[in-house]
Amino acid sequence: MTPHTLRAEWIKLRSLRSTWLVLAVSLGSILMAAGLALMANGMYDAAPASRRDAAQLTELEDVVIIVPQLCLGILGVLAAVKDIPASYLAVPRRWPVLAGKTAGIAAIGLIVGQAAMFGSALVTRLVVGDRFHLEPLADRVPLLVVSGLSVVVLGLLGLGLGTLLRSVAACVALLAGVLYVFPIISFNVPGVAGEWGRSVMIGGLPRLIVGADLTNTVYGTRLSASGAAAVLAAYAVVPVLAGVWALRRRDL
Amino acid sequence: MRAEWIKLRSTASTHYAVGTAALVLVLGVAWTLYVDSIWHERGLRSAAAAEEGFLPVVQLAVAVIGVLAATGEYATGLIRQTLTVTPRRSRLLLDKAAVVALTAFAVSAAVLLATASAARLVGDYPMAELDVAQLLAHALAATVLSLAGLGLGVVTRSTAGAVSGVVALLFVVPGIVNLLPTPWSTRIGAFLLPNLVPQAFLPERAGLEPLAAIGLLLLYAAVPLAAAWAVFTRRDV
Amino acid sequence: MIDVKHLTKTYASTTAVDDLSFRVEPGQVTGFLGPNGAGKSTTMRLILGLATPTSGQALVNGRPYREAPEPMREVGALLDATAVHPGRSAYNHLLALAATHGIGEIRVAEVLAQVGLTPVARKRVGGFSLGMQQRLGIAGALLGDPAVLMFDEPVNGLDPDGVRWIRHLMRGLAAEGRTILLSSHLMSEMALTADHLVIIGRGRLVADTPLSDLTSAYPSLEEAYLQLTGSSVEYR
Numbered sequence: 121m122t123p124h125t126l127r128a129e130w131i132k133l134r135s136l137r138s139t140w141l142v143l144a145v146s147l148g149s150i151l152m153a154a155g156l157a158l159m160a161n162g163m164y165d166a167a168p169a170s171r172r173d174a175a176q177l178t179e180l181e182d183v184v185i186i187v188p189q190l191c192l193g194i195l196g197v198l199a200a201v202k203d204i205p206a207s208y209l210a211v212p213r214r215w216p217v218l219a220g221k222t223a224g225i226a227a228i229g230l231i232v233g234q235a236a237m238f239g240s241a242l243v244t245r246l247v248v249g250d251r252f253h254l255e256p257l258a259d260r261v262p263l264l265v266v267s268g269l270s271v272v273v274l275g276l277l278g279l280g281l282g283t284l285l286r287s288v289a290a291c292v293a294l295l296a297g298v299l300y301v302f303p304i305i306s307f308n309v310p311g312v313a314g315e316w317g318r319s320v321m322i323g324g325l326p327r328l329i330v331g332a333d334l335t336n337t338v339y340g341t342r343l344s345a346s347g348a349a350a351v352l353a354a355y356a357v358v359p360v361l362a363g364v365w366a367l368r369r370r371d372l
Numbered sequence: 373m374r375a376e377w378i379k380l381r382s383t384a385s386t387h388y389a390v391g392t393a394a395l396v397l398v399l400g401v402a403w404t405l406y407v408d409s410i411w412h413e414r415g416l417r418s419a420a421a422a423e424e425g426f427l428p429v430v431q432l433a434v435a436v437i438g439v440l441a442a443t444g445e446y447a448t449g450l451i452r453q454t455l456t457v458t459p460r461r462s463r464l465l466l467d468k469a470a471v472v473a474l475t476a477f478a479v480s481a482a483v484l485l486a487t488a489s490a491a492r493l494v495g496d497y498p499m500a501e502l503d504v505a506q507l508l509a510h511a512l513a514a515t516v517l518s519l520a521g522l523g524l525g526v527v528t529r530s531t532a533g534a535v536s537g538v539v540a541l542l543f544v545v546p547g548i549v550n551l552l553p554t555p556w557s558t559r560i561g562a563f564l565l566p567n568l569v570p571q572a573f574l575p576e577r578a579g580l581e582p583l584a585a586i587g588l589l590l591l592y593a594a595v596p597l598a599a600a601w602a603v604f605t606r607r608d609v
Numbered sequence: 610m611i612d613v614k615h616l617t618k619t620y621a622s623t624t625a626v627d628d629l630s631f632r633v634e635p636g637q638v639t640g641f642l643g644p645n646g647a648g649k650s651t652t653m654r655l656i657l658g659l660a661t662p663t664s665g666q667a668l669v670n671g672r673p674y675r676e677a678p679e680p681m682r683e684v685g686a687l688l689d690a691t692a693v694h695p696g697r698s699a700y701n702h703l704l705a706l707a708a709t710h711g712i713g714e715i716r717v718a719e720v721l722a723q724v725g726l727t728p729v730a731r732k733r734v735g736g737f738s739l740g741m742q743q744r745l746g747i748a749g750a751l752l753g754d755p756a757v758l759m760f761d762e763p764v765n766g767l768d769p770d771g772v773r774w775i776r777h778l779m780r781g782l783a784a785e786g787r788t789i790l791l792s793s794h795l796m797s798e799m800a801l802t803a804d805h806l807v808i809i810g811r812g813r814l815v816a817d818t819p820l821s822d823l824t825s826a827y828p829s830l831e832e833a834y835l836q837l838t839g840s841s842v843e844y845r
Contacts, residue, residue: 128708135701136694138532152548160553178551186544194532204692205659206749210709212658212675289385289436289443292535300543301428308420309403311410371660 125211129199129220132207133228138198142191146232146271149187153180153240157247164251177252179260181241185267186299188236189274189322192229193295196278199225200363201288205372214367218283222360225275233271237264266326273322273356274299280359284366298322298355307338315340325352373467375458376441380471385440393433393483396426400487404495411497421499422491423484423507430483431514431542434476438518439534441472442525442600451609461605465526469519469597476518481511509569509586516593517542517565523596526604541565541592565592610635610788611656611757615665618651618812625651627812628665633790635756638783640803640820641792644838648812649792650688653761657686669757681710685750686759690742690766695735699726699745702734707752720748725774739766747778757788764793776802796831800824810838 133139160177167175199221211217241257241264248254277298281291299322306317317340318324324339328348334341343351380386400422407419445451458464484507492502517538524534546564549557561567562579568589572582580588611633618626626648633639643649654660656667658675666673669684677683693702703717721727724744729737734745743763750758760779764772772795779802783789793799799806806823808816815837816823820830827833 124709124711128705131701131705131708132694132697135697135705137696138530156548156552159556163553163556175553177553183548183551186547190536190539190544194536198532202694204694205688206692206706207709208659209657209686209688210681210706212677212680287385288531289440289535290388292532292539293432293436296432296535296539296543297429300539300547301432304428305425308425310407310419313406369661371654 122216125216125220126223128207128210129217129224132203133199133221133224136198139195142195142198143228143232146188146191146236147239149184149236150239150243152184152187154243154247156180156183157244161248161251172251175252177248177254179241179254180244181237181260181264181267184240185237185270188232188271189299190295192225192232192271192275193278193299194292195228196221196225196275196280197282197288197291197295200279200282201286201291208372215364218279218360218363218367221279222276225279226272229272229275230269233268234265236271237268262330263326263332266329270322270326270352273352276356277359280356280361280363283363284359303338306340316342319343319348320351322352322355325349373470376464376467376471379445380437380441380475383440383444385444386437386475389433389437389440390479393430393479396423396429396483397487397490399429400426401490401494404491404497407497408495419497419499421488422495423488423510424500426487427484427510428542430480431517432538434480434514435517435521435538435542436535437476437479438472438521439525439531439538441468442522443529443531443534446529447531455609462601465597465601465604469522472518472522473515476515477511480514481508484511503573506569506573509572512586513565513569513589516589519593520596523593523598523600526600527596563588565589568592610670611759611790612668612671613652613656613665614668616652616655616662616667617664618648618655618660619663625812626655626662629809629812629814630665631807631814631817633757633788633807634805635788636783636786637804638779638789638791638802640799640806641790641809642794642799642806642834642838643792643809643815645794647809647838649809650761651812652809653686653688653759653790653792656759657684657688659688679710679753681706681712681753681755683753683755684757684759685753685755686761687743687746687750687763688759688761690739690746690763693734693742693745696733698731698733699737699748700730702745703748703752706749710753712752716752716754720751723751724748740768740771743767744771747775756786757790758782759790761792762794763791764795764798772798796829796834800830808834808837 157180164172164175207217208214241260245254245257278291278295281294285291302317303321303323306314306321309317318338319340319342321339324334325348327334327339328343329345329352331345403422403425411419445454454464455461488502488507491499520541521534521538524537528534542565546561546566549560549564562571568585571579572585613629613631616626616629629652641649651660655662656669656674658673669677674680674684699721700717703720704714707717721730724747726741726744726748729741734742737745743766747763763775767775776798779789779791791803803820805819806816823833824830827836
């Protein structure tokens with residue numbers, strides 16, 4: 121990758137309306153957290169005082185993270201699938217094109233992921249005030265950072281899949297498969313296989329990485345923190361490398 | 373209508389989607405054998421049957437068929453030719469919807485029934501009774517999803533947008549609602565697509581009456597299709 | 610200069626290009642003719658490294674295209690004018706291509722003016738007519754000011770003005786000493802534009818000859834083409 125291909129990929133990304141739409145929806149997750157927090161407030165205030173103490177609210181940043189994750193995944197898919205042969209005429213070695221896209225998607229994912237995580241966490245606590253017993257923001261900083269990084273992972277997963285399969289429909293369906301179908305299946309499988317499935321789901325990995333308590337959650341605990349970090353990285357690295365491999369061999 | 377059927381059946385992506393759905397049969401057998409191998413030592417009282425576990429795969433696959441029936445024509449520019457030979461757009465949309473619905477129902481019903489039968493044939497572990505009516509209702513829900521995909525595809529003309537819409541209906545919104553505080557999650561949850569079939573068959577779970585649940589299910593197809601009709605009959609191609 | 614040596618490309622069941630050898634010399638327009646499915650586009654894609662030959666090789670300025678350090682400054686190509694992202698503006702499309710070689714905005718504006726697209730430079734390509742897309746594709750080929758240019762059916766979709774414009778552009782580029790490979794099905798246009806012809810049928814070389822040799826041996830170029838390729842017009 122040279123500064124030139126990097127700049128070219130950046131121009132391609134920024135010159136499409138879909139990129140900006142996807143970014144807007146990603147950051148819409150902050151508004152979504154605010155809306156959900158308002159709903160929860162209404163419920164809390166309507167409840168009799170005796171029951172308020174027991175009222176619980178999931179940290180809303182954990183709820184809305186799916187939005188930037190899916191959005192970056194789709195952005196990665198589109199960046200790969202919608203590219204044109206002319207790009208590879210200009211850069212016939214091909215892999216620098218993918219490297220440029222990787223850098224671009226990773227940069228966007230880094231910013232969007234952190235903004236969405238910290239933004240929604242902050243907004244939730246501002247709206248909720250002293251209702252519910254949310255974990256203090258300061259205690260959650262490592263988890264928010266790592267969860268934000270999972271947004272980068274999804275972007276690169278989409279990019280790699282898009283390069284490999286060249287079909288928007290198949291890749292978006294696969295992203296939904298990784299984020300939802302695989303977990304649903306894992307929840308239903310008993311025994312060791314299910315336990316492993318629940319341990320390598322993207323949703324649970326950030327918690328494993330920062331060593332959060334996973335009792336009372338659906339996630340499995342088969343992995344150590346470093347193992348979880350390796351698995352999370354593999355979700356991004358393996359598809360991108362597979363994409364490089366496919367790009368080298370195939371006719372365009 | 374025959375033209376729509378030929379188009380759908382001759383597209384490679386349809387074959388992939390049907391193949392993916394059919395893969396469920398293989399995975400379902402593997403699942404059953406695996407659960408069989410462990411249920412004695414673990415003393416499981418019951419475990420999900422294979423068709424239940426892989427239902428989302430079938431749903432997603434037929435939804436993609438619906439989306440691509442619409443966006444595939446826009447992506448290739450075939451839509452212009454289609455409208456030249458079939459200028460009556462309402463009729464065209466209706467034909468498309470009929471073909472997508474029949475295909476989706478046939479594929480999902482066949483895959484679910486085959487997987488469920490195979491699971492009970494090879495599996496000994498305690499699983500729910502084979503309930504053909506419920507499986508057909510799940511196939512109906514999958515069909516609804518593929519029609520919603522078709523409608524969204526016509527409206528957005530974007531594969532990415534329409535598939536995301538279907539994914540939102542099927543997974544994202546239910547996932548978020550599920551994490552809301554309790555009275556809300558069940559109250560809103562009753563209206564969400566994945567929960568409608570269970571409500572129709574397990575009335576004790578509260579929420580909607582069986583008939584209301586099925587009616588609402590059909591609305592999930594009708595609303596996107598109506599939106600598609602409104603847009604499609606007015607918009608320039 | 611383009612040097613095609615024993616180039617062969619087989620797909621699963623068909624041979625698209627079959628032991629094809631020819632040279633494209635600088636300073637003239639070489640017409641590349643053949644029936645639909647004869648392998649013209651495949652040959653061009655092989656020369657440009659978009660496809661990998663089954664055997665043989667294609668050299669541009671003495672080396673495979675993929676090994677060129679700055680490919681756009683050596684070769685410009687228009688293959689499929691419709692292969693552009695419809696949501697991007699003409700300007701941004703060219704700017705992204707230019708950026709891969711550190712080519713600046715001034716050059717982008719220059720080629721846009723050269724192909725007559727300056728007024729619509731900021732418009733989305735999705736709204737362009739086929740003729741405008743052809744002009745955009747030609748602009749992309751010219752970006753790096755390359756000595757070798759390849760155009761696959763550039764006249765498709767152009768109005769009579771555009772057809773004449775392409776003819777003058779090709780003649781002008783050749784007169785500057787560049788190597789031009791141009792494919793087209795319009796025989797009358799080819800007779801006015803090309804100096805030399807390479808004709809293929811079923812992936813094989815049928816003729817590699819100066820235009821004047823054909824036009825003197827046959828009543829017209831069209832007649833010559835039809836007789837030479839007559840046996841190979843059959844789809845496999």
